[in-house]
Amino acid sequence: MSQVDLPVTAEPPQATGTAAWWRRLLRDPMAVLALLVLAGISLAALFAPWLAPYDPYLNSRAIMQPPAWSDMGTTEYLLGTDAQGRDVLSRVLYGTRLTLLIGLAGAGFGGGLGALLGLVAAFSPRLDGPIMRIADMMLSLPAILLGLAIVAAVGQSLGAIILALAIASIPDCARIARGVGTSIMRQEFIEAGQALGLRNRTIFVRYLLRNALSSLLVYISMRFGQVILIGAALSFLGLGVRPPISELGMMAAQGRDVFLFAPHISVIPSLTIFVIVLAANVTGDALRDVLDPRMRSR
Amino acid sequence: MTSKRNRLALATGALLCGATFAAAQNVTIVRELESNNYDPQKTSALAAAEVLYMLGDTLVAMEPDLKTLVPGLAESWDISQDGLTYTFTLRDDVSFCDGKPFTAADAAYSLNRLADPETQSPAGWRAGKVESITATDDTTLVYQLQEPYSELLFQLTQSFATIIDRDNVAALGDNFGVTGLNTTGPFCWGEWKPRDEMVLTRHEGYTWGPSVYENTGPAQVETITWEIVPEANTRVTALLTGQADLSRSIPYIAFERFRSIPEFQINKSDIAAWTEYFGMKMDRPLMQDIAVRKAMNLAFNQAAMVEDIYYDEVIPATTYMSTTTRDWNPDADPLVADYDVEAAKTMLDEAGWIAGDDGIREKDGMRLAPLFYAFTGSAPQARVEYLQAEMRKIGIDIQIDSFDPTIVWSKLATQEYDMYQMGFAYMSAGDGLNLYCRSENMPPPNRMNWDDAETDASLDAAMRATDDEMRALETGEVIMKVSEAAVWIPIYHEPISIVQSSRLKPVMPHSIQGTGFYKGLDIAVAE
Numbered sequence: 001m002s003q004v005d006l007p008v009t010a011e012p013p014q015a016t017g018t019a020a021w022w023r024r025l026l027r028d029p030m031a032v033l034a035l036l037v038l039a040g041i042s043l044a045a046l047f048a049p050w051l052a053p054y055d056p057y058l059n060s061r062a063i064m065q066p067p068a069w070s071d072m073g074t075t076e077y078l079l080g081t082d083a084q085g086r087d088v089l090s091r092v093l094y095g096t097r098l099t100l101l102i103g104l105a106g107a108g109f110g111g112g113l114g115a116l117l118g119l120v121a122a123f124s125p126r127l128d129g130p131i132m133r134i135a136d137m138m139l140s141l142p143a144i145l146l147g148l149a150i151v152a153a154v155g156q157s158l159g160a161i162i163l164a165l166a167i168a169s170i171p172d173c174a175r176i177a178r179g180v181g182t183s184i185m186r187q188e189f190i191e192a193g194q195a196l197g198l199r200n201r202t203i204f205v206r207y208l209l210r211n212a213l214s215s216l217l218v219y220i221s222m223r224f225g226q227v228i229l230i231g232a233a234l235s236f237l238g239l240g241v242r243p244p245i246s247e248l249g250m251m252a253a254q255g256r257d258v259f260l261f262a263p264h265i266s267v268i269p270s271l272t273i274f275v276i277v278l279a280a281n282v283t284g285d286a287l288r289d290v291l292d293p294r295m296r297s298r
Numbered sequence: 299m300t301s302k303r304n305r306l307a308l309a310t311g312a313l314l315c316g317a318t319f320a321a322a323q324n325v326t327i328v329r330e331l332e333s334n335n336y337d338p339q340k341t342s343a344l345a346a347a348e349v350l351y352m353l354g355d356t357l358v359a360m361e362p363d364l365k366t367l368v369p370g371l372a373e374s375w376d377i378s379q380d381g382l383t384y385t386f387t388l389r390d391d392v393s394f395c396d397g398k399p400f401t402a403a404d405a406a407y408s409l410n411r412l413a414d415p416e417t418q419s420p421a422g423w424r425a426g427k428v429e430s431i432t433a434t435d436d437t438t439l440v441y442q443l444q445e446p447y448s449e450l451l452f453q454l455t456q457s458f459a460t461i462i463d464r465d466n467v468a469a470l471g472d473n474f475g476v477t478g479l480n481t482t483g484p485f486c487w488g489e490w491k492p493r494d495e496m497v498l499t500r501h502e503g504y505t506w507g508p509s510v511y512e513n514t515g516p517a518q519v520e521t522i523t524w525e526i527v528p529e530a531n532t533r534v535t536a537l538l539t540g541q542a543d544l545s546r547s548i549p550y551i552a553f554e555r556f557r558s559i560p561e562f563q564i565n566k567s568d569i570a571a572w573t574e575y576f577g578m579k580m581d582r583p584l585m586q587d588i589a590v591r592k593a594m595n596l597a598f599n600q601a602a603m604v605e606d607i608y609y610d611e612v613i614p615a616t617t618y619m620s621t622t623t624r625d626w627n628p629d630a631d632p633l634v635a636d637y638d639v640e641a642a643k644t645m646l647d648e649a650g651w652i653a654g655d656d657g658i659r660e661k662d663g664m665r666l667a668p669l670f671y672a673f674t675g676s677a678p679q680a681r682v683e684y685l686q687a688e689m690r691k692i693g694i695d696i697q698i699d700s701f702d703p704t705i706v707w708s709k710l711a712t713q714e715y716d717m718y719q720m721g722f723a724y725m726s727a728g729d730g731l732n733l734y735c736r737s738e739n740m741p742p743p744n745r746m747n748w749d750d751a752e753t754d755a756s757l758d759a760a761m762r763a764t765d766d767e768m769r770a771l772e773t774g775e776v777i778m779k780v781s782e783a784a785v786w787i788p789i790y791h792e793p794i795s796i797v798q799s800s801r802l803k804p805v806m807p808h809s810i811q812g813t814g815f816y817k818g819l820d821i822a823v824a825e
Contacts, residue, residue: 237674243698257531
């Protein structure tokens with residue numbers, strides 16, 4: 001029997017409208033605050049070349065100046081300078097840019113690919129076993145170790161760190177997507193679609209992917225925070241970008257040996273990472289609350 | 299009742315006094331790095347040397363000036379007219395930690411082991427071209443050379459030449475220097491927990507220490523514990539809280555704080571026999587141009603870096619080695635260019651290196667962006683990032699690839715990079731030049747690929763020289779050559795700085811091999 005595209009007569013439940021969940025999101029004050037923080041940080045990072053008071057790579061003789069609010073601080077360097085005399089504020093602005101890029105690219109590529117593989121596994125019983133066994137193998141490999149191996153193989157670069165984080169994100173997302181996909185595949189509308197003779201591609205895209213999308217987005221948004229933390233840890237270990245490019249984890253590492261004497265060099269980038277990850281996690285939680293029908297009904 | 303209380307108080311007091319006395323007899327030194335073994339002939343690690351000097355003895359000992367030789371296990375020595383035969387008369391009152399008497403046979407075995415190619419000692423070349431090393435009786439050792447070797451006595455003061463017990467080597471096999479080491483030094487092997495601590499115990503019968511010290515033995519403390527503390531902040535805290543007594547690996551940023559606390563003192567050596575430098579591979583396309591190498595020297599401000607990053611605790615290096623070094627050639631002093639950014643820019647302009655849109659220079663389609671292989675770790679990273687920032691000001695974009703200590707040495711043995719960073723200890727100018735400038739030592743340790751027949755000939759002539767003047771002359775020729783070619787950017791010369799608790803008497807810094815404490819015979823609790 002040949003498969004034909006027929007008008008769908010048994011429509012699956014559609015995701016709720018964007019406006020509706022957006023309204024629900026805005027009713028949560030914590031979510032609004034987290035979104036504002038994320039938006040503010042993202043804008044500051046985006047406009048770093050215009051906002052940064054100094055060239056982030058330019059050293060000076062003003063070594064380890066404390067932040068402006070300290071006794072010895074000056075308004076010339078609001079967040080102080082590092083051990084090379086570089087302006088910490090400028091480096092944090094540029095560093096945040098890179099940290100966000102690493103988080104977005106790592107969680108986006110890895111999460112996207114993992115989600116796709118998980119849904120394929122849920123959709124095709126034939127591919128389920130092989131895909132999930134590979135995911136299991138990847139899960140047993142710590143992200144830091146994977147990062148070390150990739151950097152050793154391809155050298156120290158932004159691409160290497162994103163690749164490591166993306167690969168590390170695949171198995172987690174694949175597992176979640178398979179779970180979500182399997183429960184969707186048990187729904188009657190899938191059976192109805194198949195009974196109507198819809199193409200596999202149509203069922204996969206219109207029925208499975210569309211209905212799994214909200215759950216997957218929530219997971220990927222929460223994964224974003226984890227990716228930033230792992231990326232910062234890799235940079236802290238010296239596996240991240242090349243100097244003099246600033247990245248928050250790397251900046252925290254650079255202040256490690258002078259922590260007793262100039263704690264701001266490590267504390268300021270570490271706090272920035274903390275705020276970004278916290279805001280991302282709160283946003284992820286809020287997204288789950290508004291997108292998950294079971295949470296909504298509580 | 300009162301009498302019972304008094305007795306209790308006395309007993310408690312006695313216990314406390316006993317505990318304090320016991321603690322006083324144990325000294326803890328914190329350090330950053332660990333060695334992978336303590337086999338004297340098979341390791342060149344600084345971390346091994348600083349322990350080996352306390353564990354063992356050498357035939358000849360060295361004063362802190364690194365110029366004056368004094369008797370060690372050898373009471374005296376005689377050199378033949380042709381410079382080929384060294385006859386050592388050894389002490390007859392020396393014994394190993396296990397009580398076995400020391401004889402010339404042990405010395406012959408140890409030095410033959412150093413020279414034997416089968417040992418694969420990283421310091422084998424330091425033994426010279428050996429014809430034979432033989433014990434003619436229990437107290438006489440004859441060291442026969444194929445050709446004169448003017449550095450021999452100096453080399454025999456180093457940790458590689460530590461005298462060991464051949465029975466101990468046979469008994470321990472591959473575990474020699476790992477699970478134990480029977481030696482004649484002021485301290486004996488206690489317990490080694492790799493990457494944690496090395497405990498040394500006093501060699502009770504030791505009385506043959508070199509005249510470098512007022513106390514020639516036994517050692518004045520019962521145990522010395524070398525603790526590995528990789529984090530600089532933790533080392534500082536360990537000293538401040540009394541968990542450690544002394545260290546020579548305290549970051550310079552902490553010195554001001556230690557100087558302000560009466561319970562601590564900092565002792566610095568009079569000489570600076572450790573030099574850090576940036577090296578350039580002469581035959582790489584970007585580094586072939588002497589204008590590039592000279593411009594980089596012009597644009598690097600050693601004085602500012604030392605003031606800003608090293609708080610003036612080290613000496614800005616405007617020479618390839620410290621000018622107080624034996625056989626240094628003062629004619630080379632002005633050869634490292636003074637800081638002048640504008641002159642550096644002009645030099646590059648004239649050499650055809652033109653700045654592109656992003657400010658980085660190019661020539662014949664080559665971007666002036668040398669690849670730099672660096673060590674991870676905050677101190678080396680700080681140095682290389684400083685260089686990078688300075689070079690950007692003249693349009694050179696240094697690309698830094700950093701590697702963990704476990705892989706950096708293998709990366710530095712390749713020919714795939716343009717620049718690197720290294721530090722080294724030396725006893726004489728010839729010591730450093732033989733290591734780094736001999737063509738047979740390419741690629742490591744001659745990582746700049748300095749391949750020059752005249753240099754080899756001069757170094758050979760200096761080695762064979764039988765008088766000090768000739769040796770200094772030949773060595774001086776090489777110093778001039780490499781300085782003129784601008785193969786390095788010297789960074790700083792570093793004296794040894796020991797930070798110590800005033801619970802101890804002042805400890806004299808000793809620069810031999812960059813170690814700091816030498817035999818530790820002056821480590822004592824203050825009264």
